[in-house]
Amino acid sequence: MVEPYEGAKLERLAADAATVVARYPEEPRSALLPLLHLVQSEDGFVSPDGIAFCARTLGLSTAEVSAVATFYSQYKRHPNGEYTVGVCTNTLCAVMGGDAIFEELSEHLGVGHDETTPDGAITLERIECNAACDYAPVMMVNWEFFDNQTPESATAVVDGLRAGTPVAPTRGASSVCSFKQMSRVLAGFPDGRADEGPGAGEATLAGLRLAKKKGWKAPAYAGAGDAETDESPAADARPGLAAGRHSSVDTPSAPPSGGTADTPTGRDASKEA
């Protein structure tokens, strides 16, 4: 096999790859996904060199590595833009306006799904649900959250990215990093930015804020803290529940003495195996 990389780049990658592989002492092949993120952090996509490097590092064939790389949507087979702009067009976001946002961006940028602007700044994608449905419609830029978007706000974001001005996600670091920088983090190399940005957005806190306003709480822990926790909380010390404390729904909460369908008896399977 031809040496995929040379010189300082090879040294740097080899050292990083060794760090990644060391996380998986039982089975080096587990390092393959992070290694593919790592080569994307160098080349901006999973290049033929990158595939050869992963194969060499893990003792796999290039076909085996390619088979994995082509399975996952975050691995790019062509040079990616500096920013992946993904508009969620799964059902809920699409209905809430994601389709309109994607159309607006596609027309504004002059590119379609999985295409990159000629200046190499932006790769536009339709993405699937990104677990932020309570902030729909959602857009991701290099996998940072841009919540509650409109065609206007999304256009302003991509204009800012193309102009090279710092652009901040609504929940995430204080500015969006590049595709290569992102890929390095995903390979497991922290960039020191975990403390930036908020802990939660408005929707995340909606229930907690209402509960505080109404004075609603979960029942207090029986006893005060760990000192009170029984050595065997499974023991039938039901009095641990304070007298007069109710289940917060109407259904009886105490299990029948014979157990339920889910807890057929008091048997401990771990002791029977």
Added chain:
Amino acid sequence: MTTLTPVLSAGWDAVRSWSIEAYRHGGGYQALRTALRMDAADLVTAVKDSGLRGRGGAGFPTGMKWGFLPAPDGGPRYLVVNADESEPGTCKDIPLMMASPHLLVEGAIITSYAIGCHHAFIYVRGEVLHVYRRLLQAVQEAYDAGYLGKDVLGSGYDLDLTVHAGAGAYICGEETALLDSLEGRRGQPRLKPPFPAVAGLYGRPTVINNVESIASVPSIVRGGADWFRSMGTERSTGYGLFSLSGHVTRPGQYEAPLGITLRELLDMAGGVRKGHTLKFWTPGGSSTPLFTAEHLDVPLDYESVGAAGSMLGTRALQIFDDTTCVVRAITRWAEFYAHESCGKCTPCREGTYWMKQILARIEHGEGTMADLDTLLDVCDNILGRAFCALGDGATSTITSGIALFRDEFEAHVTGGGCPFDPAAAAAFHYVPRSARADVTAMSGVGSTAHATGVRR
């Protein structure tokens, strides 16, 4: 009246809530100290007795899953946390890990101790950069504090915890596909049995649990099984995150006892979008059969939702009002399943491919009445015949959608297109650019009986 019960979410509004200091200030890592003084088997029993059921969708009793591990044979056993949250509508684990990653880390340490694991993994989807940053930092803080590594808190117990980023594949949320992915392969499901408890990661006994399940463990250790059972229903115990999204006034995370109803949750969330009425909703993500306003009072617990014909799933309550075209919604979900089918088994690979195309032509007014029967036939050939639950899930909204809204499907056929205006459903005002909007404008169903049929 049911009220909210913040446990997992209680600390999410703290200053720097993601830091180890904030987490400890709220009582974090007390449960770990308690757990390390307990016998591991007693911890398993405690979680069994709590009745905690898997929060990732299937609802399998968590403690029982732990109890399925064979007796120690001297070799390694693993905990793998499924943090690959990708089910459409599901948005609870990602905000939990963003706001309070230590809740998951503490739960993972206690669980590992309980099952005798010395190397645990958190498999988080790769498309959430800042969440991954926070998890990496939380794990490092836990090592620095002596909660991870050699001799955890002087107990003699050793544990390493590795946070592993995926790379974009919904199927990796299926537990055996996740294991293959974690082993550096294409994420395709494995044949079961053997179950992961017997032969999981690297062929060794493995417990795989959802983020919210594991994050619930510290509270069970602190409060005890009875405390946990004091919330929820008899067979669906405890609290859970209910995620409201879509056409609702205040979407978001509402942590409540299992058994709360959508009517109660909607009251808390300010109701359906002003001026509109509820048309359909998913109780647990896009793999669960649709509900309508008739189901507003179904208790959201495993048994009641199942008895009403759907599944509690991940409590992903996607709310769609009367402006939403159900055919458009279902077609888009079908496109998702076709995109995410891993291709391993024929019913799912071929079935989702055809369902997507049949639905697309119905949506765009090019379908026939016979297409509806063909769709149901395809669903029938997938359900129960696919390799994993992805195929089953792909059929849920189609079969339930046709059962509930057959006239609306038919209106697309007879009317030659979609009678709905997508702009009316959006969260903002805009002038549609798409061809779809033109089709909508010329929709021919206005003069027929279908018009009343589709505008529920």
